[in-house]
Amino acid sequence: MESEQVTGAKEIPDIVVGRLPIYLRALQRMMEEGRRLTSSQELGERLGISAAQIRKDLSQFGEFGKQGTGYSIEFLAEQILHILQVNQVWEMVVVGAGDIGSAIARYQGFANRGFRVIKLFDSDPQKIGQEVGPFTIHNASELEDTIRQAGIKVAMIATPSASAQGVADRLVSAGVKAILNYAPISLNVPEDVQVQYIDPVIHLQRMTYYL
Amino acid sequence: MESEQVTGAKEIPDIVVGRLPIYLRALQRMMEEGRRLTSSQELGERLGISAAQIRKDLSQFGEFGKQGTGYSIEFLAEQILHILQVNQVWEMVVVGAGDIGSAIARYQGFANRGFRVIKLFDSDPQKIGQEVGPFTIHNASELEDTIRQAGIKVAMIATPSASAQGVADRLVSAGVKAILNYAPISLNVPEDVQVQYIDPVIHLQRMTYYL
């Protein structure tokens, strides 16, 4: 094909982007296992995804494999890290220091996967000043200052539902561009701000349909 | 159309089932707001989903609306509760009493949404016997007995990655049919067992692509 979109590079489907972190996680696991090479078939079997789909997805970004031998696990992982921009560490703030906020602030799983929590906030005077693992709970009134000064782009909301939209508005106004929301409520944000949701009940209800 | 699948009722696409909990959550929020009626258009605007899609999705299960007036929020919510089988309370066990396991055991958001945690397990002798909110941490060796005696069908895994597959195998052997896995690893389970995953890093990495 010789025609090309004038508007710029070809658009990568969102659903493809969404699978890259899954591929990356599997590749990093294989690295821990000491493996060197893999194939679209093996990766697909591990993940329950067809080999063709994995090859198709990866081909959107470049040619990372070798015919006959497959993919270097380390090389492919490195490529995906770059594509997802997680070959750097994104500093995050957590808003809401209840059970969930405290647990995610202390979560060990961010290390080596591109993220680090730098500060934990709450608006409850009873909680402000208390320690949660290595964190001191800060007054939520300092939210904007912290975000602006540290150039924070990523935040997690773990407040009650009633506060979540208000917190989101403040995060966005201070420059946050990606929000992971643990409050069970849909957020309205500008188009250029990414939002993802974690609500365990949504997942559970999806499963009980089949029981 | 007069033909009918001999194999049984028409198959509902998984992606449609996956949206029902989202609809339900929005409807329950509207109920809290004291609303009585809604429309596919309003619901769609709240959720960022097209009105046509919502009507199409719902039409897979029956006719729940009225031309000209829309949907009774309470009635539609009730119908979806039934479809998803969350018009009952599913008792759950949580395996792993670290930060995450303790937080989800105490999570207030399960109430009124069809789920209740009844027991929390860990294999660490240091933790067994300790209290976590209203729960006492039980020895993971009692897992199978508890599940069989209480007829538990739903479980959450919040162990380290290395233990997750082993725990899943034990859950399945004891009769669990739905697993929500917080460990960042893909699980292999029989076809008749549902698995859903919660890994915040997957969501975060999906967003950083666009930053």
Added chain:
DNA sequence: TAGATTGTTAATCGATTAACAATC
């Protein structure tokens, strides 16, 4: 009645899969 909104059909759009030449 006039206006609004459903449920459904057909058309469109997009994603997945199958197949295979290229090549390591």
Added chain:
DNA sequence: TAGATTGTTAATCGATTAACAATC
């Protein structure tokens, strides 16, 4: 070389959207 596996094309499959008759 023979075997294996990629990257890519074309075909298939499935999901979304647009449109509208039905009707509250």
